[in-house]
Amino acid sequence: xxxxxxxxxxxxxxxxxxxxxxxxxxxxxxxxxxxxxxxxxxxxxxxxxxxxxxxxxxxxxxxxxxxxxxxxxxxxxxxxxxxxxxxxxxxxxxxxxxxxxxxxxxxxxxxxxxxxxxxxxxxxxxxxxxxxxxxxxxxxxxxxxxxxxxxxxxxxxxxxxxxxxxxxxxxxxxxxxxxxxxxxxxxxxxxxxxxxxxxxxxxxxxxxxxxxxxxxxxxxxxxxxxxxxxxxxxxxxxxxxxxxxxxxxxxxxxxxxxxxxxxxxxxxxxxxxxxxxxxxxxxxxxxxxxxxxxxxxxxxxxxxxxxxxxxxxxxxxxxxxxxxxxxxxxxxxxxxxxxxxxxxxxxxxxxxxxxxxxxxxxxxxxxxxxxxxxxxxxxxxxxxxxxxxxxxxxxxxxxxxxxxxxxxxxxxxxxxxxxxxxxxxxxxxxxxxxxxxxxxxxxxxxxxxxxxxxxxxxxxxxxxxxxxxxxxxxxxxxxxxxxxxxxxxx
Amino acid sequence: xxxxxxxxxxxxxxxxxxxxxxxxxxxxxxxxxxxxxxxxxxxxxxxxxxxxxxxxxxxxxxxxxxxxxxxxxxxxxxxxxxxxxxxxxxxxxxxxxxxxxxxxxxxxxxxxxxxxxxxxxxxxxxxxxxxxxxxxxxxxxxxxxxxxxxxxxxxxxxxxxxxxxxxxxxxxxxxxxxxxxxxxxxxxxxxxxxxxxxxxx
Numbered sequence: 001x002x003x004x005x006x007x008x009x010x011x012x013x014x015x016x017x018x019x020x021x022x023x024x025x026x027x028x029x030x031x032x033x034x035x036x037x038x039x040x041x042x043x044x045x046x047x048x049x050x051x052x053x054x055x056x057x058x059x060x061x062x063x064x065x066x067x068x069x070x071x072x073x074x075x076x077x078x079x080x081x082x083x084x085x086x087x088x089x090x091x092x093x094x095x096x097x098x099x100x101x102x103x104x105x106x107x108x109x110x111x112x113x114x115x116x117x118x119x120x121x122x123x124x125x126x127x128x129x130x131x132x133x134x135x136x137x138x139x140x141x142x143x144x145x146x147x148x149x150x151x152x153x154x155x156x157x158x159x160x161x162x163x164x165x166x167x168x169x170x171x172x173x174x175x176x177x178x179x180x181x182x183x184x185x186x187x188x189x190x191x192x193x194x195x196x197x198x199x200x201x202x203x204x205x206x207x208x209x210x211x212x213x214x215x216x217x218x219x220x221x222x223x224x225x226x227x228x229x230x231x232x233x234x235x236x237x238x239x240x241x242x243x244x245x246x247x248x249x250x251x252x253x254x255x256x257x258x259x260x261x262x263x264x265x266x267x268x269x270x271x272x273x274x275x276x277x278x279x280x281x282x283x284x285x286x287x288x289x290x291x292x293x294x295x296x297x298x299x300x301x302x303x304x305x306x307x308x309x310x311x312x313x314x315x316x317x318x319x320x321x322x323x324x325x326x327x328x329x330x331x332x333x334x335x336x337x338x339x340x341x342x343x344x345x346x347x348x349x350x351x352x353x354x355x356x357x358x359x360x361x362x363x364x365x366x367x368x369x370x371x372x373x374x375x376x377x378x379x380x381x382x383x384x385x386x387x388x389x390x391x392x393x394x395x396x397x398x399x400x401x402x403x404x405x406x407x408x409x410x411x412x413x414x415x416x417x418x419x420x421x422x423x424x425x426x427x428x429x430x431x432x433x434x435x436x437x438x439x440x441x442x443x444x445x446x447x448x449x450x451x452x453x454x455x456x457x458x459x460x461x462x463x464x465x466x467x468x469x470x471x472x473x474x475x476x477x478x479x480x481x482x483x484x485x486x487x488x489x490x
Numbered sequence: 491x492x493x494x495x496x497x498x499x500x501x502x503x504x505x506x507x508x509x510x511x512x513x514x515x516x517x518x519x520x521x522x523x524x525x526x527x528x529x530x531x532x533x534x535x536x537x538x539x540x541x542x543x544x545x546x547x548x549x550x551x552x553x554x555x556x557x558x559x560x561x562x563x564x565x566x567x568x569x570x571x572x573x574x575x576x577x578x579x580x581x582x583x584x585x586x587x588x589x590x591x592x593x594x595x596x597x598x599x600x601x602x603x604x605x606x607x608x609x610x611x612x613x614x615x616x617x618x619x620x621x622x623x624x625x626x627x628x629x630x631x632x633x634x635x636x637x638x639x640x641x642x643x644x645x646x647x648x649x650x651x652x653x654x655x656x657x658x659x660x661x662x663x664x665x666x667x668x669x670x671x672x673x674x675x676x677x678x679x680x681x682x683x684x685x686x687x688x689x690x691x
Contacts, residue, residue, distance in 0.1 A: 131517035
């Protein structure tokens with residue numbers, strides 16, 4: 001027998017197979033997932049038993065119902081839907097896509113093939129989205145959606161009740177409502193949504209505008225109140241300008257109204273307040289000086305440019321002095337002209353000289369602080385990309401105003417998280433991701449599975465990934481007000 | 491008439507996609523399956539010639555499930571190419587299926603040539619049906635060697651490895667399979683005798 005024996009000498013291709021049927025890849029991947037689920041299913045009874053032991057018979061009965069319900073949701077067939085309310089942190093698996101739900105998170109989901117529609121009603125969740133899945137997350141029914149494929153991201157939904165002051169006049173409410181539609185004064189709770197991207201690319205759509213988020217970035221979606229006039233992220237300059245002008249007018253009116261309501265007829269206000277006396281106590285002692293917002297605003301952040309030598313300390317936390325920012329101009333004993341400085345700031349702002357405008361606004365604030373000037377300073381700082389000062393002024397805005405004007409900073413790639421960090425001035429953000437998933441410890445402290453993000457003190461930190469007993473340690477430097485991303489292939 | 495089957499080689503998967511598939515990325519899995527499903531399906535389909543064709547799709551899927559499970563351990567620098575390795579697994583899956591007791595006696599109806607036309611197309615269909623019947627008539631062990639060699643151009647070493655045989659056994663089985671094929675085809679297609687005679691010279 002020789003191995004070079006000639007073939008049989010006919011056209012063997014006359015016997016040709018048909019083309020492979022469609023859907024082989026789908027079938028194989030479904031079987032692979034099925035085997036993973038089966039492996040998980042085998043592990044389930046052990047956890048059930050632990051519940052029985054830990055919780056006793058009565059608790060176990062309740063737990064079994066819960067676990068069975070959860071089991072039904074987690075292991076639904078390829079297409080299906082369900083609702084999950086996490087009473088404690090828990091893992092949610094929706095086919096190849098999964099989520100780590102924080103306590104109190106509520107998620108509704110519907111799978112149609114590889115498309116997974118999520119409604120994240122409240123709470124926070126870290127999503128790991130499979131390459132084959134397209135996941136659309138509607139967060140808090142706020143008209144914005146997050147779309148991702150092959151990504152890791154965290155979505156946080158918090159419901160915010162707009163501040164409503166009981167001493168606001170009806171007429172003022174109506175006027176405000178006319179100006180911004182449904183109005184913050186009458187609006188129900190709104191959803192504030194923060195999206196943090198660890199891996200992959202994520203698209204956020206809000207009000208018809210779509211932006212792509214790269215890994216390591218975060219984004220805050222704060223819808224406007226009026227359904228037809230939502231402040232959109234990345235809105236056209238004309239829209240933003242229009243909204244900014246509205247905000248300016250409204251803030252001025254609010255300030256005027258509040259000042260009249262609290263102190264209707266001040267004659268003379270002594271600007272000098274004893275450092276020992278907490279704000280708001282002067283009136284009780286017979287003095288005219290009142291800060292109507294001392295408690296409600298909780299202003300405790302230093303002015304970005306505060307100086308001990310300043311005649312007026314707008315925020316007063318260091319010297320203890322506090323000035324009513326909304327008292328009538330005729331009661332202020334000042335030598336500077338805040339109005340002129342404000343106009344100069346506005347002109348510079350309009351000309352695009354944002355850093356110079358910020359200087360003028362700050363001079364005006366030192367001269368005579370007001371919320372309107374603080375708002376202008378915030379917007380100038382955002383456009384000047386001055387994160388530190390933007391954060392400081394952002395902290396002084398009311399939550400409602402923050403919601404409306406945040407986009408000014410976001411358009412300049414300054415996130416709400418950065419603003420918050422800058423206002424605190426003490427932390428930076430560390431975002432850690434790895435492939436495959438691993439336990440993460442920072443400076444020897446276990447912080448959970450990757451991906452994970454946390455605020456840390458500025459400086460060097462050690463990040464340790466642990467997977468299958470192997471430890472991989474990396475050094476990372478965190479800077480205040482910034483986000484640093486550590487992404488490793490283990 | 492051409493002497494042998496013309497085997498279309500599948501373009502190998504790019505290294506990055508292969509690494510991703512080894513890491514378990516589903517998109518890469520899909521790319522890998524779609525790239526190699528043609529030869530794998532063809533092999534399983536041929537090995538099950540005349541025997542339970544309805545099982546082909548399931549066995550192809552089973553092959554890829556095994557491939558994906560073993561993929562993280564597969565060494566790209568090893569002696570066998572990815573396609574050869576997959577065909578090895580496919581051949582074992584198909585032969586295991588054929589060894590199942592419930593498969594004994596199951597015979598598919600041979601596909602009859604369409605129409606009575608004596609044109610080239612009809613002639614080719616008759617030839618295809620005859621080859622199918624001849625392959626189906628081979629013992630399983632010979633059929634696997636024959637199909638892997640003649641249709642998928644596996645080296646003798648690879649066939650020996652895939653079927654866990656020694657090299658000489660592969661050669662002898664292949665020789666016997668070719669002889670049986672000739673005999674079967676000569677009987678089925680009387681006019682073929684002259685053609686076969688030319689092909690051997």
